[in-house]
Amino acid sequence: MAAYKPVVVQTCPRLGEKITQDTLYWRGYKTPVQIKEFGAVNKIDFSPAPPYNYAVTASSRIHIYGRYSQEPIKTFSRFREAAYCATYRDDGRLLAAGSEEGSICLFDVSGKAPLRQFEGHTKPVHVVGFLSDKYRIFSGGDDYSSALWDIPSAREIISYSEHTDYVRCGCASKVNADVFITGSYDHTVKLFDARTKSSVMTIEHGHPVESVLLFPSGGLLVSAGGRYVKVWDVLKGGQLLVSLKNHHKTVTCLCLNSSGQRLLSGSLDRHVKIYSTTSYKVVHSFNYATSILSLALSPEDETIVVGMTNGVLNVKHRKPEEKNENSQKKRQPVYRTYMKGKTYMPKQEDFCVSKPVKRVLRKYDKLLRSFQSSKALDAVLEPPIMLHTPEVTVAVMQELHRRGTLRSALAGRDEKQVNLLLTFVARRVIEPRFTSVLVTVADMITDIYHPVVGQSAVVDKQFLKLKEAIGKEIDYQEELLEVLGMMDTLFATFTKKSLEENKSNGVKEIIQTNRSY
DSSP: OOOOOOOOOOOOOOOOOOOOHHHHHHTTBOSOEEEEOSSOEEEEEEOSSTTOOEEEEETTEEEEEOTTOSSOSEEEOOOSSOEEEEEEOTTSSEEEEEETTSOEEEEETTOSSEEEEEOOOSSOEEEEEEOTTSSEEEEEETTSOEEEEETTTTEEEEEEOOOSSOEEEEEEOSSOTTEEEEEETTSEEEEEETTSSSEEEEEEOSSOEEEEEEOTTSSEEEEEETTEEEEEEGGGTSEEEEEEOOOSSOEEEEEEOTTSSEEEEEETTSEEEEEETTTOOEEEEEEOSSOEEEEEEOTTSOEEEEEETTSEEEEEEBOOOOOOSSSOOOOOOOHHHHHTTTTOOOOTTOOOOOOOOOOOOOHHHHHHHTTOHHHHHHHHTSHHHHHHOHHHHHHHHHHHHHHTOHHHHHSSOOHHHHHHHHHHHHHHTTSHHHHHHHHHHHHHHHHHHGGGTTSOHHHHHHHHHHHHHHHHHHHHHHHHHHHHHHHHHHHHHHHHHHHHHHHHHHHHHHHHHHHHO
8 A cells, every 4th residue: 555645735935034234133122021101101211311211201100210120210200190201301310291280390310309390381281302402491282382491490481372283292403402393283393493483494294293303413304193204304494305104003203213324113003113214214113012102212222112002111122242352263063074975975785774754744634644534624724724824724625626525525514614614715715826726615615505595694694705705806807807908909009110110110221222322
């Protein structure tokens, strides 16, 4: 008796992921640490000064975390309601935050009670930041206004009421101590100069603006709102340079790395996209469990912190590269050690010892070898196989059809099993690599279970899905044939024209040759 030959599963080649330097670099961040906060994390800000602690604003508290600590090293909880946008000053000594009650609190990082409290906004303040001179604070609130405050006197310097909706984001220029930018839900980004009484530039983003970011040079501005991330040239009066649409849901936060060569964007679609600031193409992407509200990168790019809507803080660390010059490289065997005996040709008197190779059969192969067709089909209809390796299920069906036992394996099934079969067929029948086999399977299922149609609502629903899938595929094929006919007509016309031109050129050349003679 001949040995049993296992089922041959035809696999299609898969395109491998393109490995770039960016891929290797961003994969260098280790397994994340999860920290649970009291509410949705609306802001994360790293201290610009060592040891690079970061402030997390969530619910009515501001937690200060050390870079590698999983517990807060300090907490500011002097808020009656929600706190917003806790931001460090450039020296890392002061921290400013807005609140739901409309006030702005200024904290000393080494203390607990607020040093200053700025009153003036009539509604929640979502935007707070320091100007680069370190002595003034800008703010924006839900009362549609943005204001500038003097830290020593705790007084309002100037107030702007140019936005027509909530002001939800802002940033300050690091080049000019009088310039700051705000973004609003009225779809605009406004650039203010503290020396003037009105905005000096207005940019129309086109969607409610969730985040703005100014490059360190002060020449480029990035705005995020809706599904779009847009880059503007401030020096050219707010000219749009590029519009990026790589997210599927609203983009909520932006961040630059320390060199300014990579731009990071977080979105409600649970992804963080990383762009090159030279080509503005996505060079890498991170996937998270839930929607992202805030994002921050440490000044030395060693830590990525992401805040999510469910109150979870996701912290990824990167190990610094250590070069040990004294460590000796382990000596590897030389090339000839591996190649020894590769070219040896056995002589006539040599006795060759063959090592028997034990073949391990899969479960469905064992069942097929013992002619248990129905059980073999059941083995490949398990959810893990159907979802991840559908080619195995189709290969077994093809083998059963070749043996002539597919019909008997499909028959005699209950409602749950028929539902499973129809679900698989309806989902995979439109894939070209499976179509030839699954059309036969669908035909047999319809023929076998036609008498029981109408007795089960679940099975009837799956039959309708199968009908809809096949109907759509037929429509697509008809449209493709129409397009193919159009293309054939165009190619034929172009070919005819080119032949006529060649003939006319040939006649002209003959006439010119005769004239020359």
